[in-house]
Amino acid sequence: MRVNRIIEKTYAEGPGCRFCIWVQGCKHHCVGCFAKELWSFDGGYDISVNEIISKIKSVSNDICGITFLGGEPFEYAEELSEVAGYIHSINKNVITFTGYCYEDLQKKSNADMLLNQTDLLIDGKFDEGLVDYSRPLAGSSNQRFIYLTDKISGEEFEHYKNRFEIRVSNKGIIEFNGMGNIKKLQNFLNKKGG
């Protein structure tokens, strides 16, 4: 499968410390998407399910779950369902973002593989006209939190605040992840870079 990015431990993509995978490739092309570099299926890099699981094993004592983001995770439903199966086997939880609506996923071929291994689904395309950063993790108010199991509940988000994490590599490259007012963050980073 192709991924754009993996962060082994982050506190900015859901409750607790989480392993996160941004898959490469998305056909939704939402207007106002802040991750256009993730649209192409040729970008990113190849990684196998076993390689991902091996990375998870190295941090499994520190994480409480995994978050799949994109790109569109359901383009890799089979591979991610295997990763999620491993996560469940070690009693951790799974959050999956998708640009599809839950109702469409229920009819989409192979989507059930990942749906059956997802505890919380955050669904729907990003809608630029409905931008709302007041809720955790979601970027627009049309996107829904659908709790598919009781492994995660709304109570875990009661004290959760949107946040960004900023990483600076030893080559001086600045990367960020998380959720919030991305335009404000980009202005901040542009000023720092300038």
Ligand code: SF4
């Ligand atoms: S689903 Fe996500 S990655 Fe895909 S276009 Fe929409 S906002 Fe961008």
